[in-house]
Amino acid sequence: MTKPEDSQVKMIIELESVEVNFNAGKESLKVLDIPHWYVKEGDRVAIFGPSGSGKSTFLNTLSGLLPASRGKIIVCGHALETMSEAQRDAFRARYIGIIFQNFNLLHGFSALENVLVGMTFSPREPDLEEAKHLLNEVGLSHRLNYHPSQLSSGEQQRVAVARALANRPKLLLADEPTASLHPVNKEDVLRLLQDMCDRHGCTLVLVSHEQEVISLFQNTVTFLELNRAYQSSLRR
């Protein structure tokens, strides 16, 4: 989207001339080339694109896990391109929640401990009651001490949602959150995600290659439109 003229509208993501290049041997491969993109605070944005189009790279850039090669990236009011890696780690711990395609739960930890780990590196003190409350909100109050291997894939993703919200993030980034789920669970998890974002007042940016997932969102973006690097790769 273009930047609104209305100065009252608060932006949570502002990208300008962002490029991410990967080294492929001696050559540099441009993976992301985004002229500009803005997301308002509180929005629910779904980005559609096929596998290999750079969606995860895009989310990793927004979360500060991957520094951009050039351009301006302001997320939650912080210019990521000016931050050191340690500052980006602290930024992520404070403002960002991440949900992964393959859940990425810690297998040696119970559901409750997984959520608590989500609080550990944030500036807040880990709060047991809040962790229980989050699991209760995602419908897992009866599975607090279950380990990931004892949970279904739908339940695992619910734990991942609770963990992503554990640090009270302003921005929730969901990377193919339903790709590993049974079709029956997909809609449930997506509704839960939107519902949790409403309740916790955070902005959601979700990427998916599944059309049926995107169709559940009003604010959708196709990655082809957003990423000029992907456009060029298709032309080649």
Next chain:
Amino acid sequence: MSFWRIVLKSLKQHRFSNSLAAISIAMGIALLVAVYSFKEQSQNTFTQAGIGVDAILAPKGSPLQVVLNALYHLEDMPGKIKWTYFEEVQKERIVSQAVPFVVGHSYGGVRVNAIDARFLTDFEYMPGKTFSFSGKKGGKGRPFEKSHEAVAGWEAAKKLNIRLGQRFNPVCGVQDKDPVHKAEHMTFVGVMAPTGTPHDRAIYIPLETFYGLEGHPRETVIMGKQEQYREISGAYLKIKRIRKGAIHPGIQDLKFAINQSERNQLVVPAEVMPRLHNIIGWVDRVLIAIAIMLTVLASLFLFFSLLQSLREMRRDLALFRALGATRKNVMGLVIFEALIISLIGGMLGLALGHWLISLGAHFIKIETGVGFTACYLSAADWLVIPGTAVLGLLAGLVPGIQAYRLGVLKNLSPVA
């Protein structure tokens, strides 16, 4: 969930390999602690400068055997010396004190030495210190005064649970099956306060009493009555001091003169004991080298075990990073894990080492009579905790650096 809780969780996750690493460190440390303790305790026991005897007038034989028998109540005396010869030596101008004794009796596995009464009252076992029977110092009773009275050294009394007034029959010899002087009832009248020297490990009876003990041959009985026939096992000699407390150099001339005789010799403990240590010192060094190698190998085991754990933990560490952990956080996690394993190993090793000492001390006591204690703290004990901490840090450093360098994205979900 605190950082420490995560460290403990991680330790628990790899408990099998971590336990093995801790146990192997403990074994190396235990051996090191035990060897050092035995080394230091034996050095303390056999090189006590303050044992108070400058020289021993003794029969010809191995000087080491003489020292072990006369001072440490081990081995046997190689023969006897004439009382008349002892009196000659006693008159030498550099001899300030001479205390004759006879060895060869025992009670309950403890040596019973017949000795001149001045030993208990005038003999300085350390500069300025004579034996005490004061209750305040841990002793009780008094020195012997009559023929069938006896006193016990502090350790001997403790070992045999000796009470004042208790009677005993000395054994004519130092072996279990040697005959007992059944008709001779000696009575304990004193227990000497602890001195921390081998003198604590013997029982003492009056010198004259020895010759008249029932069962001794007629010649021995005569020795008690007629000095010209009397023989003794040896005598402790104190040599006069010159400036700054140094022993009179005339001791060398005296030694030379006595050693010229056919039956006698003068043994200087300060010259003999270092020779003993030169002989057994290499055993210490080999054992310490083995213990150090074992500990280093255990640390290498810890190192490889941590590397293996790190391989299994890559995804978890990457996830921590994604959740906001810094590179230093994940490096710290791995290093603290190594530190905890090595410290647990170190503490286990300390406990195991002291248990080994108590076990070894029991057998050494039975075999040689030399007392070692598991409570002794050697230099190694003080170095175990800082030493294992350093080993843990070293073992955890490379895996920690690998964790620091870990690529987050590479170890997380695949690129969509």
